[in-house]
Amino acid sequence: MENNSLLKNFTKYVGLNIVGLVSSTIVILVDYIFVAMAMGADGLAAITFGVPVYTIVFAVGMMFGVGGGAKYAEHAAKGEQEQANNFFTVSLKTGCIFAIPLIAAGVFLTRQITGLLGADGHILYMTADYVRVVLLGSPIMLLYFILTSFERNDGSPKIAMIAGVIASAVNILMDFIFIIVLDLGAGGVSGATMVAMSCSLLFLLVYRLRHKANFRFVKTKLAIRKIATVCAIGGPSLLNTLLYSFLMITFNLVLYRLSGNIAVAAFGIITSLAFLVQNFFTGVGQGIQPIASYYYGKKNSDNLRKIALYAIATNVVLAVAVISMVYLFTDNIVAVFNTEQNLELAVLAREGLRIYFAAFLFFGTTIVTIAFLSVTSNPTFSLVVSFLQGGGLVIPIVLITSRLLGVTGVWLAYPISEFILIVTSVIFLVRANRFHRKKFREHSAESND
Numbered sequence: 001m002e003n004n005s006l007l008k009n010f011t012k013y014v015g016l017n018i019v020g021l022v023s024s025t026i027v028i029l030v031d032y033i034f035v036a037m038a039m040g041a042d043g044l045a046a047i048t049f050g051v052p053v054y055t056i057v058f059a060v061g062m063m064f065g066v067g068g069g070a071k072y073a074e075h076a077a078k079g080e081q082e083q084a085n086n087f088f089t090v091s092l093k094t095g096c097i098f099a100i101p102l103i104a105a106g107v108f109l110t111r112q113i114t115g116l117l118g119a120d121g122h123i124l125y126m127t128a129d130y131v132r133v134v135l136l137g138s139p140i141m142l143l144y145f146i147l148t149s150f151e152r153n154d155g156s157p158k159i160a161m162i163a164g165v166i167a168s169a170v171n172i173l174m175d176f177i178f179i180i181v182l183d184l185g186a187g188g189v190s191g192a193t194m195v196a197m198s199c200s201l202l203f204l205l206v207y208r209l210r211h212k213a214n215f216r217f218v219k220t221k222l223a224i225r226k227i228a229t230v231c232a233i234g235g236p237s238l239l240n241t242l243l244y245s246f247l248m249i250t251f252n253l254v255l256y257r258l259s260g261n262i263a264v265a266a267f268g269i270i271t272s273l274a275f276l277v278q279n280f281f282t283g284v285g286q287g288i289q290p291i292a293s294y295y296y297g298k299k300n301s302d303n304l305r306k307i308a309l310y311a312i313a314t315n316v317v318l319a320v321a322v323i324s325m326v327y328l329f330t331d332n333i334v335a336v337f338n339t340e341q342n343l344e345l346a347v348l349a350r351e352g353l354r355i356y357f358a359a360f361l362f363f364g365t366t367i368v369t370i371a372f373l374s375v376t377s378n379p380t381f382s383l384v385v386s387f388l389q390g391g392g393l394v395i396p397i398v399l400i401t402s403r404l405l406g407v408t409g410v411w412l413a414y415p416i417s418e419f420i421l422i423v424t425s426v427i428f429l430v431r432a433n434r435f436h437r438k439k440f441r442e443h444s445a446e447s448n449d
Helices: 006-077 081-108 110-116 121-136 138-153 157-181 186-210 224-297 301-328 330-337 343-375 379-392 394-405 407-448
Strands: none
Touching: 006 081, 006 110, 006 121, 006 138, 006 157, 006 186, 006 224, 006 301, 006 330, 081 110, 081 121, 081 138, 081 224, 110 121, 121 138, 121 186, 138 157, 138 186, 138 224, 157 186, 224 301, 224 330, 224 343, 224 379, 224 394, 224 407, 301 330, 301 343, 330 343, 343 379, 343 407, 379 394, 379 407, 394 407
């Protein structure tokens, strides 16, 4: 990393990470398109009720991947490879332990969980099929997210990207086979995801066997302190995604109360697109994480500041491009999902897309703040921003605005909360920059003495 310019490293890591993440999550969009073709509005509603469970498993995997990966990169930059490998081993072991209760929930509690998500009637059974496969396949998902994160932190963002592309390609193929050809319903959606991630893991295993990796599994105890460190650094990613799950549940319940399953289906269209777009911004945040960890280990405050500025500028350009596309092609986008030509669904989704997506003017800067602060030993700041963005702010706002403005108030809640958050994020980012400069100057003075 030291041999390349900062901008070149930024472009490489961020670019490859965006491709990997977006290719991994574009399958969610494809899932919704195939579901709309095979099951119509009911299928869209069923998947939308079940997606929070997927994001919860995703959140756990991200916590161990981001937290362990950040510590790995930090120690590797200092030449402490054995200590770096200890964090890889701890992350992997702890992830496997966390999979046990998720599997148990898939075996014994699927119907109860689905009921809590808000699904009822025939939609409940469709959602339960989706949720059951996600929970039973959780070990595959956790291993996938952990290993791809460590590949990025081991200086191999290209390999992580290829793994994501493989998962996406296989998922799209299996979606067609399971949903359209075999008519396996909602369970076929999550089943396709598990098969795809298994193929991606096989690729990573073969690659690691043929090429000597810097990170490796070593004999080490599951020290509580190391687990706590990984969870503290990865905590903002967990909290942000976990709260997003509860945010989706809240939106689903509020929309169901206001306009029934059609409103939930409209929200499914919006979130399938929003989740894809969010990963462009998340790709920037995760892409800067290995670089920020490296320069934090080197105590280079100037490069840390430049990384943050590059990331924010990139996300502003992305936001303008995305919002412009949505406003220009709203009706065309909705038509792809509205296979039954349901007028109510078309009206709700059109209004929702145009209002909801305004939030992306602010979303990217907040994501950069969370990523930057989580890897530079500012977990408190990062946790606060993650909590607020993940739902701590928008959930109370949506409960108020939905009472005042109905469904329109639901769509407005997200951009309102993101506008408040960007102000908070900038304050935290400025404070962090001052803190790093002061800390590194003190360290430099001590070294000279």
